[in-house]
Amino acid sequence: MQTVIETKSLCKQYGTRMAVDHVELHVPQGCVYGFIGPNGAGKSTTMKMLLGLIHPTSGSVRLLGQPLTRESRLALLRQTGSLIENPAGYLHLTAQENLEIVADLKGVPHKDIGRVLDIVHLAQDRSRKVGQYSLGMKQRLGIAMALLGSPKLLILDEPTNGLDPAGIQEMRSLIQDMPATTGATVLISSHLLGEMEQMVEQVGIIDHGHMLFEGPLAELQRHSRGSVTLRLLDPAKAAPILRAHGIAADGGCITLPPLRDDLLAALVQQLAMNGAGVVELTPHTKTLEEIFLSLTANEEAD
Known part of the structure; x- marks a missing residue:
């Protein structure tokens, strides 16, 4: 599968602080990729380097199969849409007028405006001034701006x-459908781990620049059993079988620690053969937030 974003040993240093430390990203074509980490983890800095807004201290970036260089940047960014931090827009102008300005800057015909407004469900509000929009509508307008010109990467x-x-919920539904509705690969960052879990297929987890x-x-999720x-x-x-495995037996509902499938199967077979009457087995997959916390704990332990 083609890789739309690839970084090698990407670093950004501010004074003595390493904001991004040898980050290697591999974003496959046609997916929604979740770039996840707490505030200050290095997400925005990495994304700004992907767009050439700030220069790496070291390392390299490839977008859409091409190295990102001073010479190639403009050509690559014409195929890339972005929404970094707060959505831009003139509050005293309508959505239509804002999009016309962006279309002119991108060299995109105005007929593309109707298409992007339909995608973000703002067609009926195109004549309203952006100052009257809710925050969610402004975010969707920002995505519409990013979608002008049918970029291959968002x-x-x-x-x-x-x-x-x-x-x-509205934004999640919009982003989930983006590869199918627009053909674009999506890289989305967030610290809202539970929300990301419901919209992404590929995941990159970053903390303290690593x-x-x-x-x-x-x-x-498979490697992080609950x-x-x-x-x-x-x-x-x-009780005697569970005690032999170091598991406390207290009543008819027992919580087992995470076990490999073969060990769990052997334990259940032992219990059944001993007449314990196994009637229900419910696995609990850790949420992305629980997985993240365990990963950061392991990093700190190392």
Whole structure:
């Protein structure tokens, strides 16, 4: 699969502080990639380097298969849409007028404006002044600006920041559908881990400028098993077996620690053969937030 964004040993240093420390990103074509970490982790700095807004201290960036250089930057950015920090826009102008200005700057025909307004569900509000828009509508207008010219890559920095639950849901639905509706690969950053879990396929986790994990969300969850709840008919018959495994037996509902599939299967078989009556087994997958906390804890322990 083609890689739309690739960085090698990307670093940005401010004085003695390493804001981004040898970050390696690999964003596959046609996905929604979640770039996740707490505030101050290095997300925005990395995204600004991807767009050539700030220069790396060291390392390299490739966008759409091409090295990002001073000479190639403009050509690559014509194929890239972005929304970094707060959405731009003139509050005293309508959405239509704002988009016409951006279209002229990008050299995009005005007929493209209707298409992007439809994608972000603002077609009916195109004649309203942006100053009358809610924050969620302004964020969607910012995405419409980014979509002008049918970019192959969208880079969105914290697009759900400050939105109410309804606005977050609307933005999540919009971004989930983006590769299918526009053909663009999406790199989205956020510190709202639970929200990201519901909209991304690929994940990169960063903290203190270091990448802690990169890969499919499903792989991250597989490698971060949660506990298992076991419900039994006869806890007394299960008690000696559980104690032998170092598990406290207290009543008919037991919480098992994370176990490999083969070990869990062997334990359940032992319990069944001993007449404990296993009636229910419920695995609990850690949320992305729990996984992140465990990854950062491991990093600090190292």
